[in-house]
Structure formats: structure tokens, C-alpha cells
Amino acid sequence: MSLSSHHLNISHIPSPVLLGNEVEQVDVTRLSPAIGAIVSGVNLAYPLTSEVEIKLRELLLKHQVLFFRNQTITPHEQRAFAQHFGPLHLHPIYPTVADVPEIIVLDTEQNDLKDNALWHTDVTFSQTPPLGAVLAARHLPSSGGDTLWASATAAYDALSEGMKQRLEHLTALHDFTHSFPLSRFGRTETEKQKWLRAREQLPPVEHPVIRVHPETNKRAIFVNEGFTTEICGLEAEESAALLRFLFQHVSKPEFSVRWTWQEGDVAFWDNRATQHYAVNDYRPHHRIMHRATILGDRPFGPAITQQQKHS
Structure with a gap:
């Protein structure tokens, strides 16, 4: 079954007052065999040393999503932390922090966030989907509002050899409008014009x-439920059936971890190898999250060599 910090009874982990960042302070608690770890001993409000940055990169590749407790970072500090791992993405639709345009605001009182309450990988409607993202809890409901992450690599490994061979040469379409339809994100003339510009560019x-x-x-x-619309070259019914199987397969509990948010929590995940789901079970209560999204590269499949990828 999926795991959460509550189920793991990890409240005994100390929360030291950190004045800086040293690699010797970094401690890791694994959450499940497939995905997830809590990292303590790092203060995200401070610049990372090169050694700590390298350590966090290694941990991200190993665990795919990292969680940090008891952080009090500002949007500027959140941006600075994320920028250690690459340049940041500017989202075409979501509102942003007034003076920090790289930080998007996921506020249930400002936006319809149904697009987060399904399994998805962020911004796969881009030619170069994000490397990763850093999500900070800003305002939480009294209960509910957990987020789940699933390992898309663990899900792939669990496929039969025949299915792996069937999939490795296939491609699929990812469409911005699948989760951002004009009917929900064009309520005002300003929103409509913003949506039309995004549609033209994406x-x-x-x-x-x-x-x-x-x-x-x-x-x-x-492929993900949020943005993938069809598998190229297949008849519509065959495409829909195969996508339905893959969506259900990735979301199996054995590939996932469930995180129960607390004030001061920050999550950092590898968007190239995961999907996530924001549970929409807390309405009419209010939830605000801030996300910094790190730019990535163009995806390539098993049939594409590294040399072809860079040519």
C-alpha cells in the first residue's frame, strides 16, 4: 500500500536548527522501495555548497522525490534553491508570485485545479518537459490535501517483456488543452487572450x-492522464485501450508514495521519471502551494541513440 509520513511514524526524526549546509549534516530516510525519501540536515533558505548540491542530485536520481521538513523559505529562496539545478520555466497559464515570476501559485481560491487531481507529469505538452520541480506548502487545510508520487521507472520495470517490446518504438501526442481547456481557463477576456497565446505557442x-x-x-x-491524448499510428480504440492500461498500471500503490503535508514542507522531484496526483478531498477548505519548475531536455526513447539525440 502507499505510504505516508504519518504511517511511517517518523516524528522522532530530529529537526535541528541549521545555520548553513554541510554534506556531513545530510541524513536520509527512505520511504518506500520504489520511490521517496526524507532529507534532513539541509536548510533550503541558505545557498547550497557544491558538495551538498551534488549530494542532492545523487539522492534525487536514486529516490526520485525528496521531502524536506521544517523549512521556512520565501519565494525568492525557493527560486534560488531550484536554480541550483537548472534554469526555471515560466508557466503559460498559472498565476505567479508578484515579484518572482518563476514561482507559480497553485491556489484553490484563484484557479480551478482539477488538472492536478489526476496522475500527471508536469508540462509534457512542451518540446522539452521539465527536469523537475520544487513545491512548497504555503497554506494547508486542516486535513486532506495529500500528494502522491509514482515511479514511472518502477512501473516500466514491472511490465512484461512482450509489453516492453511493444511500447519501445511507439510515440504519443501530448496536448496543453487536455488539462487546460478554454472553458475553465478562459473565464475572462484577459484569461482568454492568455490561453490563446499559449495555444498558439504550444x-x-x-x-x-x-x-x-x-x-x-x-x-x-x-504517458500521463493529464496531457497524453493518443498513441501515434494506432487506431483510436486501440490507442485508448493501451493508454488506459498504462495510466492504471503507473498508479498502482506499489510504485507510489503518499505524502501528508505539514506547514514548512518542501518536495523536490524528478519530473523525467515520475508522475504525481494532488488529492482533491479538502473542499471547501483552502490550499495554497508554490512551485518552481526546472527546465529539462527533449525526451528520447530506447530506439534513439545518444548520438541521434544530440544530432
Whole structure:
């Protein structure tokens, strides 16, 4: 079954007052065999040393989503932390922090966030989907509002050899409008014009169904319910059936971890190898999250060599 910090009874982990960041302070508690770890001993409000940055990169590749407790970072500090791992994405639709445009605001009183309450990988409607993201809890309901992450590499590994061979040469379309329809994100003339600009700049894009991770070389299922609309070259019914199987397969509990948010929590995940689901069980209560999204590279599949990828 999926695990959460509550179920693991990890409240005994100390929360030291950190004045800086040293690699010797970093401590890791694994949450499940497939995905997830809590990292303590790092203060995200402070610049990272090169050693700590390298350590966090290694942990991200190993655990795919990292959680940090008791952080009091500002949006500026959240941006600075995320920028250690690459340049940041500017989202075409969501509102942002007034003076920090790289930090999007996921506020249930400002936006319809149904697009978060399903399994998805962020911004796969881009030619170069994000490397990862950093999510900070800003305002939480008294209960509910958990987020689940699933390992798309663990899900791939669990497929039969025949299914792996079937999928490795396939590609699929990812469409911005699938989770951002005009009916929900064009309520005012200003919103409509913003949506139309995004639609013009972001036509449907084709990605491999199986993605090879550019750093680990591990394979992952790279279709998601949020943005994938069809598998290229298949009849509509065959495409829909195969996508339905893959969506259900990735979301199995044995590939996932469930996180119960507390004030001061920050999550950092590898968007190239995971999917996530924000549980929408707390209405009419209010929830605000801030996300920094790190730019990534163009996905390539098993049939594409590194040389072809860079040519």
C-alpha cells in the first residue's frame, strides 16, 4: 500500500536548527522501495555548497522525490534553491508570485485545479518537459490535501517483456488543452487572450511512450492522464485501450508514495521519471502551494541513440 509520513511514524526524526549546509549534516530516510525519501540536515533558505548540491542530485536520481521538513523559505529562496539545478520555466497559464515570476501559485481560491487531481507529469505538452520541480506548502487545510508520487521507472520495470517490446518504438501526442481547456481557463477576456497565446505557442507535441532517462539511462513510462491524448499510428480504440492500461498500471500503490503535508514542507522531484496526483478531498477548505519548475531536455526513447539525440 502507499505510504505516508504519518504511517511511517517518523516524528522522532530530529529537526535541528541549521545555520548553513554541510554534506556531513545530510541524513536520509527512505520511504518506500520504489520511490521517496526524507532529507534532513539541509536548510533550503541558505545557498547550497557544491558538495551538498551534488549530494542532492545523487539522492534525487536514486529516490526520485525528496521531502524536506521544517523549512521556512520565501519565494525568492525557493527560486534560488531550484536554480541550483537548472534554469526555471515560466508557466503559460498559472498565476505567479508578484515579484518572482518563476514561482507559480497553485491556489484553490484563484484557479480551478482539477488538472492536478489526476496522475500527471508536469508540462509534457512542451518540446522539452521539465527536469523537475520544487513545491512548497504555503497554506494547508486542516486535513486532506495529500500528494502522491509514482515511479514511472518502477512501473516500466514491472511490465512484461512482450509489453516492453511493444511500447519501445511507439510515440504519443501530448496536448496543453487536455488539462487546460478554454472553458475553465478562459473565464475572462484577459484569461482568454492568455490561453490563446499559449495555444498558439504550444501545439500538440510528440514524445516517446517509453523515455530513457538522460542521466541514469533507466527507462520509464512517459504517458500521463493529464496531457497524453493518443498513441501515434494506432487506431483510436486501440490507442485508448493501451493508454488506459498504462495510466492504471503507473498508479498502482506499489510504485507510489503518499505524502501528508505539514506547514514548512518542501518536495523536490524528478519530473523525467515520475508522475504525481494532488488529492482533491479538502473542499471547501483552502490550499495554497508554490512551485518552481526546472527546465529539462527533449525526451528520447530506447530506439534513439545518444548520438541521434544530440544530432
